[in-house]
Amino acid sequence: MARHILSLDQGTTSTRAIVFDEAGRPLRTAAREFRQHYPRAGWVEHDPEDIWRDTQEVIAEVLDDQVVAIGITNQRETIILWDRATGRPLHNAIVWQDRRTADTCEALRQESVEPAVRAKTGLLLDPYFSATKLAWLLDHVEGARARAEAGELAAGTVDSFLLWRLTGGRVHATDVTNAARTLLYDIVRDCWDDDLLRLFRVPRALLPEVRGNAELFGETGLFGRTLPICGMAGDQQAALVGQACFRPGMVKSTYGTGCFLLAHTGDAPVIGEDRLLATPACRIDGERAFAQEGSIFVAGAAVKWLRDKLGLIEAADESATLAAQVADDHGVVLVPAFVGLGAPHWAPHARGLISGLTLDSSAATLVRATLESIAFQTRDLTDAMAERPTAIRIDGGMAANDWFAQFLADMLEVPVERPACTETTALGAAWLAGLASGIWADTAALEGCWSAARRFEPRMDDAHRDRLLSGWRDALQRALL
Numbered sequence: 001m002a003r004h005i006l007s008l009d010q011g012t013t014s015t016r017a018i019v020f021d022e023a024g025r026p027l028r029t030a031a032r033e034f035r036q037h038y039p040r041a042g043w044v045e046h047d048p049e050d051i052w053r054d055t056q057e058v059i060a061e062v063l064d065d066q067v068v069a070i071g072i073t074n075q076r077e078t079i080i081l082w083d084r085a086t087g088r089p090l091h092n093a094i095v096w097q098d099r100r101t102a103d104t105c106e107a108l109r110q111e112s113v114e115p116a117v118r119a120k121t122g123l124l125l126d127p128y129f130s131a132t133k134l135a136w137l138l139d140h141v142e143g144a145r146a147r148a149e150a151g152e153l154a155a156g157t158v159d160s161f162l163l164w165r166l167t168g169g170r171v172h173a174t175d176v177t178n179a180a181r182t183l184l185y186d187i188v189r190d191c192w193d194d195d196l197l198r199l200f201r202v203p204r205a206l207l208p209e210v211r212g213n214a215e216l217f218g219e220t221g222l223f224g225r226t227l228p229i230c231g232m233a234g235d236q237q238a239a240l241v242g243q244a245c246f247r248p249g250m251v252k253s254t255y256g257t258g259c260f261l262l263a264h265t266g267d268a269p270v271i272g273e274d275r276l277l278a279t280p281a282c283r284i285d286g287e288r289a290f291a292q293e294g295s296i297f298v299a300g301a302a303v304k305w306l307r308d309k310l311g312l313i314e315a316a317d318e319s320a321t322l323a324a325q326v327a328d329d330h331g332v333v334l335v336p337a338f339v340g341l342g343a344p345h346w347a348p349h350a351r352g353l354i355s356g357l358t359l360d361s362s363a364a365t366l367v368r369a370t371l372e373s374i375a376f377q378t379r380d381l382t383d384a385m386a387e388r389p390t391a392i393r394i395d396g397g398m399a400a401n402d403w404f405a406q407f408l409a410d411m412l413e414v415p416v417e418r419p420a421c422t423e424t425t426a427l428g429a430a431w432l433a434g435l436a437s438g439i440w441a442d443t444a445a446l447e448g449c450w451s452a453a454r455r456f457e458p459r460m461d462d463a464h465r466d467r468l469l470s471g472w473r474d475a476l477q478r479a480l481l
């Protein structure tokens with residue numbers, strides 16, 4: 001009988017389940033968009049019960065008799081605190097985009113602890129990561145700190161919360177790629193770190209056990225039979241797997257809500273002065289791989305803003321047609337620093353701006369400037385890398401936009417490849433579960449499953465590209481003031 005794998009992709013704006021066959025082809029998909037909560041400027045929350053409801057619904061919708069394993073992948077850093085006895089969250093999840101702990105991070109930076117934190121975690125002191133968000137929950141939910149210290153509470157990223165719920169509260173575990181985004185995990189020694197736990201004031205009793213990416217995490221009996229959950233990874237690392245980037249130097253860039261560019265760096269983290277992140281790529285059969293990461297907080301979210309807040313487009317895919325109508329020398333630059341700026345600037349207080357407006361600027365100009373800004377930001381990442389990539393594999397919602405993909409190739413000066421299956425995040429989690437359940441022998445077997453559907457070659461002349469990049473840098477400096 002054919003064996004299928006169900007992949008659960010819990011993203012920032014939607015929860016999806018996709019069933020893949022043994023050739024890695026998607027057979028069925030179910031998705032639910034869920035509510036974003038913005039309780040104050042710069043704050044972003046999710047209701048974990050919404051996520052859990054949608055998870056159960058999408059799994060039930062696509063599950064078939066041939067599914068033999070489940071893989072989970074998730075938005076990273078977003079943190080949930082829950083009661084071990086009831087399984088109920090004590091507060092909404094604080095989402096990775098949330099900036100409420102910017103001042104805490106700034107105060108820690110003043111104490112000159114950042115170099116030591118970076119050496120262990122590969123990260124930087126920014127509210128993006130989980131530790132300061134978790135400390136905020138412990139300090140602001142009444143009684144939480146004392147209960148955490150007494151071992152009554154559990155905390156974790158979305159993967160570990162879903163695993164807990166799927167296994168009926170029997171398993172509190174996470175995987176190394178998610179653990180590494182908390183600021184509490186030593187990526188070199190591969191363990192939670194007591195000094196970091198002290199620094200961020202997080203009791204160890206709260207934290208999940210950390211496992212590799214392709215192994216048995218637990219079993220769920222919630223869908224009429226027992227199913228093993230045996231693949232797990234943060235969504236950007238899962239996309240690196242789904243893009244078959246298994247060798248040093250290979251690079252993928254995912255354009256969903258944010259943009260996350262990951263370059264495989266081999267079996268050791270590269271922790272440099274580059275303002276990029278070092279992060280585990282995966283641990284399979286005890287073998288560790290690492291990646292260098294550039295995290296951009298706003299990519300597709302800016303297109304969603306054009307649609308939902310400005311009403312300039314009705315659907316995201318109209319953006320390509322509108323952008324193509326605008327003259328190349330339109331002169332408008334948009335800096336989408338809506339939640340500060342991530343790599344390589346790390347400026348949590350920066351705010352968005354639009355420069356160069358004239359009476360000629362139209363809705364189409366703004367749409368084009370928005371798409372351009374995402375490619376400019378990616379160029380800032382590749383400029384920060386010690387070794388410029390030779391090609392980039394793209395995926396995520398925006399990868400479907402041909403105009404954007406071509407402009408990206410023009411800005412990066414390297415070919416941009418779009419794979420046949422752009423659901424690479426879900427595919428990566430399916431591949432991890434498939435490795436653990438013996439469907440695929442090793443990553444070499446997976447490399448042959450990847451193919452490019454389209455390749456965008458750079459074709460813009462140097463003078464034009466340099467003029468655009470220089471306009472971007474001017475506007476960026478103003479947003480950083």
Ligand SMILES: Nc1ncnc2c1ncn2[C@@H]1O[C@H](COP(=O)(O)OP(=O)(O)O)[C@@H](O)[C@H]1O
Pocket residue numbers: 011012013014255256257258299300301302303304316317318319320396397398399400401
């Ligand atoms: N054709 C398109 N052109 C530009 N942006 C798009 C297009 N299709 C989708 N998007 C953007 O991509 C995002 C959705 O991508 P997805 O990978 O599903 O995100 P996530 O996993 O972060 O929820 C949305 O923010 C949407 O605005």
Ligand SMILES: O=P(O)(O)OC[C@H](O)CO
Pocket residue numbers: 010011012013074075076077096234235236256257258
């Ligand atoms: O939900 P996505 O796909 O935008 O990914 C979110 C990232 O994991 C945040 O680090």
